[in-house]
Amino acid sequence: MAFNADEQTENYLFKIVLVGDSAVGKSNLLARFARDEFYPNSKSTIGVEFQTQKMEINGKEIKAQIWDTAGQERFRAVTSAYYRGAVGALLVYDISRRQTFESIGRWLNELQTHSDMNVITMLVGNKSDLKDAREVSTAQGRALAEEQGLFFIETSALDSSNVFAAFQTVIREIYGVLSRKVM
Numbered sequence: 001m002a003f004n005a006d007e008q009t010e011n012y013l014f015k016i017v018l019v020g021d022s023a024v025g026k027s028n029l030l031a032r033f034a035r036d037e038f039y040p041n042s043k044s045t046i047g048v049e050f051q052t053q054k055m056e057i058n059g060k061e062i063k064a065q066i067w068d069t070a071g072q073e074r075f076r077a078v079t080s081a082y083y084r085g086a087v088g089a090l091l092v093y094d095i096s097r098r099q100t101f102e103s104i105g106r107w108l109n110e111l112q113t114h115s116d117m118n119v120i121t122m123l124v125g126n127k128s129d130l131k132d133a134r135e136v137s138t139a140q141g142r143a144l145a146e147e148q149g150l151f152f153i154e155t156s157a158l159d160s161s162n163v164f165a166a167f168q169t170v171i172r173e174i175y176g177v178l179s180r181k182v183m
């Protein structure tokens with residue numbers, strides 16, 4: 001199960017998936033969040049399968065198990081096992097490549113098809129540091145998020161901007177929703 005509330009110790013484990021086109025920065029967002037690292041010339045192969053990150057909310061220990069596609073999406077074949085049990089998702093595009101933004105609808109569809117519950121989803125416009133190369137405005141990103149009922153943030157794995165906020169918002173929202181259900 002992706003969500004386990006252990007009543008004795010009150011520990012929680014959430015599965016969160018990173019989704020989006022190849023090279024939008026998924027692996028680097030996870031590397032920045034989990035290890036505060038960045039890879040300037042990474043190929044899509046650096047991704048680990050998942051990384052577990054601890055957080056404390058209201059005195060309870062939350063473990064976020066964050067999954068990276070590790071390049072599977074290049075072959076248009078992210079397996080249904082990848083999505084199974086996910087309670088949160090970061091749907092990532094690259095603000096400097098319009099095509100990656102146009103793919104979001106397809107990724108959202110795939111996420112909704114394969115996941116077995118209502119997944120708390122954040123639309124993430126990554127590479128906000130590439131200001132001169134921007135092809136998707138902040139307003140366009142926000143509009144899509146509002147239309148689809150998603151949270152929205154722009155990040156840079158390169159300069160760290162908003163990376164922690166992106167993951168933490170998703171984790172806090174999941175905790176909020178699920179703890180109300182369980183308690």
Ligand code: GDP
Pocket residue numbers: 021022023024025026027028029039040041042043044045047071126127128129130155156157158159
């Ligand atoms: P993935 O295929 O979606 O996992 O993307 P990667 O994390 O492998 O990143 C693809 C390329 O984009 C790499 O060369 C990264 O160094 C670069 N990259 C990732 N995030 C950022 C960012 O926020 N800003 C800039 N300028 N480059 C980034």
